[in-house]
Amino acid sequence: MWRSLRVHYKLLACNVVCVAFIFIIICMATSGLPQTPSTGPADGGVQLWGWGATFSVCVLILGFLVGMNIEKPIQRGRVFAEKLASGDFEVRWHEKAGGELGDMATALNRALDIVLDQSSQYRDILNSLPNPLATLDKDRNFTFVNTAAEKQFGMLCGDLLGKQCSNWGAVVCNTEHCALECYLRGIKDVVFHQPGMGTLKAMVVPLNDRAGEHVGYIDMVFDITEEYNNRQRIASLHDTIAESASEAQAVAQRQSQVFETVIAQLATTSGIAREQDEASKQTSGEVEDMNATMTHIAERAADATLNAQASEEEAGRGAAMVEQAIEGVGRLTAQIHALAGNMDKLNEHSTNVSHVITLIEDIADQTNLLALNAAIEAARAGEAGRGFAVVADEVRKLAEKTMQATGEVAQAVKSIQSSAQTSSRSTSQAVELSTESKEFISQFGAILNRILDMARKTAAEIHAIASAAETQSSITDSIRERMKSLSSNAQESAANMEESTQQVTELGELSQQLRRIIDSMRDDKRRAERISLESPTEGFLEHKGRKVRLFVVNISTTGICVQYLDPVRAEQDEQVDIVLEQAPWHLHERAMLVWKDDQYCGLQWIQPLSLSTEQIKKNAAASIPLS
Known part of the structure; x- marks a missing residue:
């Protein structure tokens, strides 16, 4: 207004x-207008x-x-x-x-x-979402609540708008386990038990405007009662399996004792069969020894036959080689004779070369003297004979080189003559030796022919011995087979003694007991009752010197299920320490990790808790949250 x-x-x-x-x-x-007579200034x-x-x-x-x-x-x-x-x-x-x-x-x-x-x-x-959902501003006041949340918590959206999120009335509201508080500490979601609603999981995510500025939070709640109950049933079933496994182990130990007794009885009752078996084995052994001896004889005879045949073949090849050697020695002798003639001719040619070299040396000496005389005459001629002196000097040098080369050639020719003479003498000796070798080889060939005849006769006799040994070995093989059959029958008789009526009856009773244990594993009454904690109970899991914070989800005399707040590095079947310092628990127990997912894990106590199920229920009801 x-x-x-x-x-x-x-x-x-x-x-x-x-x-x-x-x-x-x-x-x-x-x-500035003019005044008329009819109007004065005032008018x-x-x-x-x-x-x-x-x-x-x-x-x-x-x-x-x-x-x-x-x-x-x-x-x-x-x-x-x-x-x-x-x-x-x-x-x-x-x-x-x-x-x-x-x-x-x-x-x-x-x-x-x-x-x-x-x-x-x-x-x-x-x-339309089936799960409760609400949005909050930065001050944790409700800005929206969907229909599922209105139905589950019995409050209308209009009654909640502008009010604090704690008006939802969940058991974790106004506690450090509030979903928003846990989100601010880096925990993705929180599981809690809401009376009359079952097991719920709350999750908080940030809410941003179009510019990306943080304006509030989105709080979502999921009903995981069925999933939680399934986990409890699985954990209880694992407890039952563990207990049944202990009982089955005891039954297995008893069965092992029964088997040992049966084995002892069978060892006593099969003595006679063993004696019979030993006797048959001795007989069979003797027969086998005889057969082995005959087999050895046959093998040796066969080897001798083979050796005789090989000797015959080798003797034949030796005789052929001797004949070839005789022919080779004859050819060698002819070649040696030819070589001796060639060596003689070489000696004659080298002698002729020596004469030629002597003539060349004489010519070189005369050339040298002429060059010396020419040098003397050039010296007398003075300046006019200087050119002739140079030519004379070159001729002298050429004569010296010729004498030097002729000396080297003469030395080489002398060496060739010496070698030719030595080779000629060696060739003469080789001719004599080849003649003697030819005579020795002829004699050796005659000896080999006689050895060949004897080897043929020996091979025929050994072949006859081998045939007889093979016949005897065949007979002993037949005897050995019959003895083996007798021994096999004795062993089968001993094996049939394994059936003992009393022990088999006891084994049947143990099998029935195992069947009852397996049937009881399907019975829910055997499973240890899992107690859920209404008030969040905090503790820690210790593994290899590292502590991990946790919340207890449920606990029993045989195991515990927890939600961990930090990563758990322990693997399945590894042992860890569970510590609950919160009153009235004060637990420090050793447990084995059975299963693990992103946030939860189930563990089995290494030793069952000394607390009874009723005492666990009392402790769960009297749990005091940590300050």
């Missing part, structure tokens, strides 16, 4: 200023001021009316914006005036309808 009046006063002041300005202009314009001024006042009043009224027509639509738009900002999205700007303000009001109403339609679609999508 007062704001509206302030706007009116501003418009009125503007109008007054405008009227005053116009009135002054009129007065200045009319002050003219009064008339002018009257017209000016009338005009000013009209202008003021017109300005006020125009201001009212503009201010009222703006006032209605301001009210519309204020209601919209307060959360009243059903408000509309009903503008009767036309023009641009009317178009703007229509466009805003249409945009608001579109936004409300999309918001309604999103709200219907969230309400």
